[in-house]
Amino acid sequence: MFSVEVEPITQAVVLSLRGELDFDSTVQLDEAADRLLSGEDGQPALVIVNCTDLYFCDSSGIGCFVRMYQRLTARSGELRIAAAPAPVTRAFSLTGLDQVIGVYATMDAALASGSGGYGAGTGAGLPSVSLSAEG
Template sequence: MDVRHGARHVVFVLRGKLDFDSTVQLREAGERESARGAGAVGPVVADCAALEFCDSSGISALVRLHQRLAEAGRALRLASVPGSVARLFSLTGLDQVFSVYADVPAALAGGAGPRGPARSSEGQPV
């Protein structure tokens, strides 16, 4: 996972597997970001373009990150979610929780984010 800071946002670039072994990196990055407190503004975007796999540990880590950021008055936005992961969000109802965007620029530009069916990185409903 890479973390890219912008003037008014941060992008977590997720790669490979988001599973029990790798969620610690996401958790630690999320803790650092939420600890920035009131001085931090703008969204946190999870760029999922290179995400190959996500298990229940990965989903739990994303939900916890979403909750922690919401408590700090910030938003978690997901970008470029692969079809298999988008389908998992749809099956679990998390497509109604997460704001999912076609790509990082759309996630950075978006307001509260679209709700409704999760879409694959190709923009197709799953």
């Protein structure tokens, strides 16, 4: 089972992921990102993906992060990844994505940072939403 919750906070919008992000579940993350980044109420300048409860991420999941990054940076926004467990962090490292997107050990670090995580990660009024699917 995979779920994504969208929570607007003062300085960012947080996407909290839970479960396994794989080929079967990427549609939920893509849909949440589409709604978030094409909203009529404005688009966030900063999106933080909280990966505390994300247990697995395959290449299709990595593709979701790349698409979000591209959409955000096309309009001078920033994507940050926070609190990813070791297997997920390893996927970012192996693909080199951690050199492009800021990856942070904790949510607090992602919120406090000016820009960039342990990689380069410069990243050159919304409703709360919760989506889940059993897989």
